[in-house]
Amino acid sequence: MASLRGWREGLVSARTTDSARDIPEATVARLPVYLRALTTLVDNGTATCSSEELAAAAGVNSAKLRKDLSYLGSYGTRGVGYDVDYLRYQIAREIGVTQDWPVVIVGIGNLGHALANFSGFRSRGFRVVALLDADPTRRGEVVAGIDVRDFADLDAIVREHGVAIGVIATPATAAQDVADRMVEAGISSILNFAPTVIAVPAGVDVRKVDLSIELQILAYHEQRKQAEATA
Amino acid sequence: MASLRGWREGLVSARTTDSARDIPEATVARLPVYLRALTTLVDNGTATCSSEELAAAAGVNSAKLRKDLSYLGSYGTRGVGYDVDYLRYQIAREIGVTQDWPVVIVGIGNLGHALANFSGFRSRGFRVVALLDADPTRRGEVVAGIDVRDFADLDAIVREHGVAIGVIATPATAAQDVADRMVEAGISSILNFAPTVIAVPAGVDVRKVDLSIELQILAYHEQRKQAEATA
DNA sequence: TAGATTGTTAATCGATTAACAATC
DNA sequence: TAGATTGTTAATCGATTAACAATC
Structure with a gap:
């Protein structure tokens, strides 16, 4: 159903x-x-x-x-x-959130942990079906009740769960490679937390969440406010 | 200098x-x-x-x-x-990032941890001068080399460091109260990670980072792509 | 019917883009 | 000078807003 x-x-x-x-x-x-x-x-x-x-x-x-x-x-x-x-x-x-969307998260550092534990996922139409990390020492770890698995399992997981949305929470250096592999596996929507621009083929959507960019935008306006105040 | x-x-x-x-x-x-x-x-x-x-x-x-x-x-x-x-x-x-901006982070849960550890702060013009949490049991904890302090210390910290930018990483229920206290303390730029709209007086800038909103925007487009493919 | 509030129109505003004159 | 590339113009496109006719 x-x-x-x-x-x-x-x-x-x-x-x-x-x-x-x-x-x-x-x-x-x-x-x-x-x-x-x-x-x-x-x-x-x-x-x-x-x-x-x-x-x-x-x-x-x-x-x-x-x-x-x-x-x-x-x-x-x-x-x-x-x-x-x-x-x-x-x-x-x-x-499109009357049904759940299966999602994979790649990169289980501090941010990946925070994302995996984010309760708003479940209540808002998303279900984390897998956590992936390239580091073999993390294998077997369980985060937020979900096993951390090998990044190489991506294709199988995408196929098994019909995953269309992927979240990148790796360092910037790994992001493009992860994105390429996601696209190959059939993922066509990517949420990128890595502080870098990633290139994807037409038809793939990327959205970017970038902490330092948001702060810099605030800084710009703050700077002008302070200049105003001392003018 | x-x-x-x-x-x-x-x-x-x-x-x-x-x-x-x-x-x-x-x-x-x-x-x-x-x-x-x-x-x-x-x-x-x-x-x-x-x-x-x-x-x-x-x-x-x-x-x-x-x-x-x-x-x-x-x-x-x-x-x-x-x-x-x-x-x-x-x-x-x-x-305005040729000099460092002192920043406080309020709410040291999973996300607060990730933010405190985020190395991009330092290299991009920001310096976390304090981590604040309302929970007294967290007092004395050290995250990313920074002491977790009482939220009540906000005023003193803002005054001491000339903090103009605050980051809210609390649950949604606490966000408005935290924002009010930040504004009272003299903060005039807020980056809000809590999944709620906060009201602030004119002259205060708020930017919002919202994971589930980003995912929902992706879901909308993904849904249309998939409908297209099966049409 | 009278009051309230939607859904839509049209005007305005701001952002994007292609094209190219200016100029190194 | 010839080739390259910026900085700017002007046209287009998309988003916002106020106002109000439609209608509950």
Whole structure:
């Protein structure tokens, strides 16, 4: 029922209907934020909310929220607002997290540990099916209840679990090689925590999370604020 | 010399000249990427590079790179390219990482550990001056050579080191409270790893790093790719 | 019906890109 | 001078926002 095959069919039929069309990238990036805000509202027992309330919870303005939601369809009621649970389901379906996505994490250093232990994975549509490390001395270690396995097992694991998403948590020097192997194994979406740009063929998506880049952006603005203050 | 006062003066004089003007936000976000690419080139012993080469190393197209650099000034030579080391310094100065920024990290769980141990901090213009945790049982622990201290010491630490940037690595439930206390203590730039939206007064910058949001964005595109493939 | 709130329009704003004149 | 490459222009594209007609 909740098989890979199951949601693939679901998705195809969704695309046959009117819902899954060209959603702007900026909107796609905000859908998970709305989803989280809606989950919080559900947990608080809120049944209905206005675009104004949801926008406040998500940290955007309400015009943007309504515009974003309009790309998915018409899930609100004029004069009333949105049914929180219904809208949450619709967004989850649009993103594709009504079923779990199997994920592999490569590189079990400090960051890999933190990622493996991150509880938000499970609750938000992802399931870590394997932890891989090139270092043979780590073999047999168990992190967050998951065995650390040989990086060479990647192909077998991807095939066995139908893994489409890989997380790179290795040092920068290893990242390109890991990415190449992931792509060869059939992974087509990569979340890269290594502080380096990786090259992938067309059709493979890469997103990058980079701590020092985020800090540098803050530093730039901080610098200007301080210059302002002393000017 | 390398004191807080020192770089503040440097910055003010930079702003008096023509370099530090209204740089578009999208450009600011890419400057650290260029900086990293230039550092790699310097390490490889490359003295000069063209916009084409640097753009390839940074993963952008060369028109965008040249446009971005044009906001900083004219640091290239037509027909020749850029002096790698000179351009690197100019970008570092523009971002504000020619001097170190003192940083505090609050929340020493798995992620806090990983952040504290992250070597890229030091080499990229940041220095972790304190690790703070609300849990008294963690007091006295030493992580990455830094003592874990009481969250109540925040004010004193901020004052002592002139901390302007804070990192939140707590659970979501604690994040707003931590942010409030940071702002009270005088911190005006926050990097938030907690999976929640935090509210801050105007003048305070917040950037957010959110693992499950990044994964959900990948899932969305992956879902569409798979639907495409089975269509 | 009157009040409330959505979904959409249209104007504005900002970012990207190709092309090329300037110039080393 | 001839070839190369920057810095800038102008056109295009995409995102944001305010306003409001539609409608519950």
